[in-house]
Every structure is written in structure tokens, then in C-alpha cells.
Amino acid sequence: MSLKTYGYVRVSSTEQNEDRQRIALVEGKCVAEKNIYMDKQSGKDFERPQYKKLVKRLRSGDLLYIKSIDRLGRNYKEVQEQWRVLTKEMGVDICVIDMPLLDTRTAKDLMGTFIADLVLQILSFVAESERENIRQRQAEGIAAAKRRGVHFGPEPRAMPDSFPELCQAWREKKISLREAAECCGIPKSTFYDAAARLNEVKE
Known part of the structure; x- marks a missing residue:
């Protein structure tokens, strides 16, 4: 069975354009259009139809390209788990175009595997910290707006004069x-x- 090269593209909504990712895969890495799978969906989890279809097609020794690690997903704990399943259980190679350290073809020894795992751990920490910072900024912004008298939610219904x-x-x-x-x-x-x-x- 000949080994195949695949690409995965993800944008968060139907309004976003995926051309930049497709160009990087097709023109930059010569991935055939028929082997590119794309979801227009949030990266909060892996419940995505095209991603699931892609995983079913992947075989040991196949190569998967993605433009950047956040295209695979936003929940980095789940990204780490998917990375482990794809690379260690299924034997698939992954290349993250924007991050050369995350290329399992050149990191098959113990040191290379350690570096890839370390990079994913760092990304996970940064992502979790940023999510916490965003939540804190939102809470502080809402509290400040309420102090200024800004009303959130639907406008109260007008009551009769009586x-x-x-x-x-x-x-x-x-x-x-x-x-x-x-x-x-x-x-x-x-x-x-x-x-x-x-x-x-x-x-």
C-alpha cells in the first residue's frame, strides 16, 4: 500500500477564508486537493465531521500537513491527545508548516520526540493562560460597565403608568x-x- 499525503484545514466560521491555508498545502507542500479535508467550525473540540473522516482515511506511514497547530484545535489538552493517537498509536507523521519543531519525520529519536512533546506542553500552558486572561478581562470589563450603568441583556419591558x-x-x-x-x-x-x-x- 502506497503512503499518502493529506492536509487539514480549519476556519472557525463560514465567513472566514481558508485560502491561505490551502495555498500553503497545495502550492507549498504539493498536497492534492482531493486529500485536503476542511472544517468550518470552532476548534474547541474534535467533534468535526471532516476531521473524523480524515482520521478514518489515515494509515501508518501517511503524512499529515497542517498550516499551524491551532488549525488542528484550540483545546491544547485535546490537541496533545490527538497528537499522541495519530503519531504513536496510528503511526502517522505530522508536519506543522509554521512550526518546524513539530515535524515528526525529523524527530523520531528520543530527543526529537522529547522536543515535540515539550513544544506541545508549552503551547498548552500558553493557551490555557491566555484563556484565563481573556475570561478575567471580560469579567473586569463587564464589572466596569455595570458600574457605569451599562445594562446587559434585553431591555426591561415598559410598565404602565399605574x-x-x-x-x-x-x-x-x-x-x-x-x-x-x-x-x-x-x-x-x-x-x-x-x-x-x-x-x-x-x-
């Missing part, structure tokens, strides 16, 4: 929550939330 009086009557238990909500033409939960906001404003 709402303050109905709210007061409900608080004094002159009418029930259901009756107050019906007078406003809204669900009980909506009335309750609006009453809570009104109370916060008064305080």
Missing part, C-alpha cells in the same frame, strides 16, 4: 401578585422583577 401604585398595593398586600401582574398584562415573574428594580431605584 405600575408604581399597583406595586405599592401589592407590597401592602391589598392585591395579590397575580392580580397586580394581570392589571399590567404581564407574567407574575416579570412584575416581580420590575418591582424589585423599582425598589432598588427608591433605595
